[in-house]
Amino acid sequence: MGYAGGTSSHPTYYNLDGHTETIQIDYDPTRISYNELLDVFWDSHDATLPPYSQQYKSIIFYHDEAQRKLAIQSKQQEEARLGRKTTTEITPFSEFYLAEAYHQKFYLQQIPELMADFRAIYPDNNKFIDSTAAARINGYVDGYGTPEALQKELESYGLSPTGNKRLLEIAPAGAGICPLP
Numbered sequence: 001m002g003y004a005g006g007t008s009s010h011p012t013y014y015n016l017d018g019h020t021e022t023i024q025i026d027y028d029p030t031r032i033s034y035n036e037l038l039d040v041f042w043d044s045h046d047a048t049l050p051p052y053s054q055q056y057k058s059i060i061f062y063h064d065e066a067q068r069k070l071a072i073q074s075k076q077q078e079e080a081r082l083g084r085k086t087t088t089e090i091t092p093f094s095e096f097y098l099a100e101a102y103h104q105k106f107y108l109q110q111i112p113e114l115m116a117d118f119r120a121i122y123p124d125n126n127k128f129i130d131s132t133a134a135a136r137i138n139g140y141v142d143g144y145g146t147p148e149a150l151q152k153e154l155e156s157y158g159l160s161p162t163g164n165k166r167l168l169e170i171a172p173a174g175a176g177i178c179p180l181p
Helices: 034-043 065-082 112-121 125-130 132-141 147-157 161-170
Strands: 002-004 020-022 059-062 089-092 096-098
Touching: 020 059, 034 065, 059 065, 065 089, 112 125, 112 132, 112 161, 125 132, 132 147, 132 161, 147 161
Parallel strands: 059 089
Antiparallel strands: 002 020, 002 096
């Protein structure tokens, strides 16, 4: 989780200087294509809604001409599928700034039983931020994923019995946590 697209070299959650909250994805194109990532992007939000603010707008940052063309093509396909325009911007990438520690894996950080496990697994906060397991559990805590998928993955996360139990309680509907803007 971080910020991109603005003018400041030190954005923060409360001082964005034109940046937008975003994620940066490092991916292996032999395992997933850029088009597949774009599909996830379109499926993960309603891109027709006007942005609440610059901070929360729908935006795709591209790294090269090939990505720019694919992003434009995917936007056109999404608009054709929906039968209306989206508000998504397609913008060249310049710099990504990691958000503050309290902003990382936000939903997961609200669950003390799970955080106790993750602090034991990752005493170094940077490793916690980079953790794929923490990112996946953050999604489950926010109500994404299926109970079947969670059951398949649960043992791979290395949680305590208490952590496993709490995650299974929360995951079907999410924790109902909504951060304040």
